[in-house]
Amino acid sequence: MRFFRHSTCFAGLLLLSGCASVVTELPEIDLPALDRERVSQETEAFAEIDRLHARLWDVAYPVLRENAALCPKTxxxxxxxxxxxxxxxxxxxxxxxxxxxxxxxxxxxxxxxxxxxxxxxxxxxxxxxxxxxxxxxxxxxxxxxxxxxxxxxxxxxxxxxxxxxxxxxxxxxxDYAIKLSMRSTVNAYASGRSMTMTSGMMNFTKSDDELALIVAHELAHNTMAHVRKIVGNLILSGFATRYTRPFETEADYVGLYYLVRAGYDAEATSGLWARMALMGPRSVGRAKTHPTYPDRALRLAATRKEIAAKQLAGEPLVPNFKTPKP
Ligand SMILES: [Zn+2]
Structure with a gap:
């Protein structure tokens, strides 16, 4: 171990007179134990990937299946x-x-x-x-x-x-791929062809209903062709961000329909945005590319009401589209 530490130092600092190093007696470890520990940690890490992958698929599959009638690509x-x-x-x-x-x-x-x-x-x-x-x-x-x-x-x-x-x-x-990204940041994204959840997002969601809401939101970005529209806006105006906000709101709106159609409980997701706010109070009232958390929470509440009214009336659960102006 000592040899390696010194050689790194030599490589970088050969021309300098003094070579700075740690000044305390560090514990020695033996190589077979190091190897066993590596395998043990890898086993745990792979078990975690497997747990998240299984949960993601179990939760996402009904969203893909129950919304086939509304998806342009199946x-x-x-x-x-x-x-x-x-x-x-x-x-x-x-x-x-x-x-x-x-x-x-x-x-x-x-x-x-x-x-x-x-x-x-x-x-x-x-x-x-x-x-x-x-x-x-x-x-x-x-x-x-x-x-x-x-x-x-x-x-x-x-x-x-x-x-x-x-x-x-x-x-x-x-017909959109589901992907798991082992990153701790709380994020999810749609590419037009796939939906990716980070492990950070998966661990942030407290229930399958919440995770399904994120999957449904990303699915809506894909079905509503948002990626293509945002890139189009970017080419036309040079500013993508100011146009992405309505798309986020639309993905929230359409996604909530997808969620309920897949059999998940929309009410159980009502606290998600307020919990996002707990991660950083400064982000509550301002957001560059996304609607603010309060904005999203209120519009989602309004959408839950709209869906509940349709359920009560036995109407089909499809988002309301703007009627073309005469
Ligand atoms: Zn989004």
Missing amino acids: RADIGVVTFSLDSYPDDMKAAAKREFNAKDYPTVRRVIKGSPADKAGIKVGDTLVSPESKPMSAIGKDMRTLLKDGAQAEIRISRGKESFNVQIVPQNIC
């Missing part, structure tokens, strides 16, 4: 998530192999509860095999071709040494 889906070593950066591959049994080719990482795949008996670790005998990803071209018309499909499953066919009826879901 796909026939069986309710599995596949992954492979390619999904990980090089320095995480060894641990992904050890902890998640990730392979060089796509295998099933998650089966959504109650989904067509779940009903057909597909299990974590299975390989979905294409008609050309290649492992398929759940959202790849082979799978999309196989499930194209949404009718019953036959999928070959490889499980250990066994291999067999299952009959499966896919369901339509909104």
Whole structure:
């Protein structure tokens, strides 16, 4: 250990006369123990990724499924998530192999509860095999071709040494990818094609209803083509920010409909923005790109009222669109 510390110092400070270092006796550690500790911490870290990934998919899937009728882009889906070593950066591959049994080719990482795949008996670790005998990803071209018309499909499953066919009826879901980003900042974003939640956001949300609200908000950004519109505004005016505020309000408004349609409790999300405010009082009354928290809280409350009235009247739960002026 001492050698390395000194060599770093040499590399940087060779030309200087004195080489500053720590002045206390530091505890020594042995290398095998260091390795065991590394593996143990990696195991814990991967278990945490798995917990968040499972929660995100369990919460987000109903939002994608129950809003298929309102999404401009949908796909026939069986309710599995596949992954492979390619999904990980090089320095995480060894641990992904050890902890998640990730392979060089796509295998099933998650089966959504109650989904067509779940009903057909597909299990974590299975390989979905294409008609050309290649492992398929759940959202790849082979799978999309196989499930194209949404009718019953036959999928070959490889499980250990066994291999067999299952009959499966896919369901339509909104065709946007769900992504988890292991970052502690409380954030979520939409790209037009995907929705990403940070681990910070996931841990900030106290209930599945709250997490679903964030997913639904990001889904609304995608379905309402906000990213394209913001980029368009930016090109036209050079200022994107002053145009993003109405889009945020719209994503809140449309997203709340998505949330309720997916079976979540809108009332249970009412405290979310007030809790955001607890993170920094200065952000309460001013916001550059987003509406202020009080603004969002009040408009969401008004939207909850609007939705509740429609539910009471047995009206379809669809957002109100502006009627074109005559
Ligand atoms: Zn937003």
